[in-house]
Amino acid sequence: MKPLVLLVEDEAALVTLLRYNLEREGFRLVDARDGEEALVLAKEERPDLVLLDWMLPLMSGLEVCRQLRRAPETRDVPIIMLTARGEEADKVRGLDSGADDYITKPFSPAELVARMRAVLRRAQPALANETLQFDDLEMDLAAHRVRRGLRDVHLGPTEFRLLRYLMQHPGRVFSREQLLDAVWGRDVYVEPRTVDVHIRRLRKALNNDDESDLIRTVRSAGYALDRGQAA
Ligand code: CA
Numbered sequence: 001m002k003p004l005v006l007l008v009e010d011e012a013a014l015v016t017l018l019r020y021n022l023e024r025e026g027f028r029l030v031d032a033r034d035g036e037e038a039l040v041l042a043k044e045e046r047p048d049l050v051l052l053d054w055m056l057p058l059m060s061g062l063e064v065c066r067q068l069r070r071a072p073e074t075r076d077v078p079i080i081m082l083t084a085r086g087e088e089a090d091k092v093r094g095l096d097s098g099a100d101d102y103i104t105k106p107f108s109p110a111e112l113v114a115r116m117r118a119v120l121r122r123a124q125p126a127l128a129n130e131t132l133q134f135d136d137l138e139m140d141l142a143a144h145r146v147r148r149g150l151r152d153v154h155l156g157p158t159e160f161r162l163l164r165y166l167m168q169h170p171g172r173v174f175s176r177e178q179l180l181d182a183v184w185g186r187d188v189y190v191e192p193r194t195v196d197v198h199i200r201r202l203r204k205a206l207n208n209d210d211e212s213d214l215i216r217t218v219r220s221a222g223y224a225l226d227r228g229q230a231a
Helices: 012-024 035-045 061-070 088-096 109-123 157-168 176-184 192-206
Strands: 004-008 028-032 049-053 079-083 101-104 131-134 137-140 145-148 151-153 213-218 222-229
Touching: 004 012, 004 035, 012 028, 012 109, 028 035, 035 049, 035 061, 049 061, 049 109, 061 079, 061 088, 079 088, 079 109, 088 101, 101 109, 109 176, 131 157, 137 157, 157 176, 157 192, 157 222, 176 192, 176 222, 192 213
Parallel strands: 004 028, 004 049, 049 079, 079 101
Antiparallel strands: 131 137, 137 145, 145 151, 213 222
16 A cells, blocks of 8 residues: 655645656655635645645644644644755754654755655554565564564564565665664664674575575665575
């Protein structure tokens, strides 16, 4: 199911641009041109994410944000504020009013999409009783256990999160920066080379001598979970 995004923005050109880019990235979009309409649509459509412009007619984005947080139906929806203001104080006010993240105009669609994915990931409900599978790998998220075939695989916490992320997106190639962002978090400063160290540990834990390597190294691009690599 494609995530549904409510875009609250009064600038028609930006709505058109974002609609084109977000739909291409696999999101569905509904849009509102002012705060009143946004509050109605949020309750009706139950979006997975709200992109909320700060400067809106009738009611400010900040006030819309507060009201979304107050209503039981929309209390937990992730909100990213879009704004032309760059001042630190405004950022703090935005986050205080309940926004999850904040992006300053002008921004690139790619940057926005990366922020949206990060916010959606954090908002994912607890994955109790869920199992991820790939090839002969199985990850029990509730029990925090990994098996390859019949064998238990013991992983450190970082390797576990790294593998979980790769298993959630099998076959996709991620750069070191994307993996850092997804596994370590945006706000942590870690050298991209650190990813290589943890990938090495993960490989060592996953692959016995007679087993195929499930992690593919893509030269100058990054890593993917993939089938059929020679041991
Ligand atoms: Ca505006």
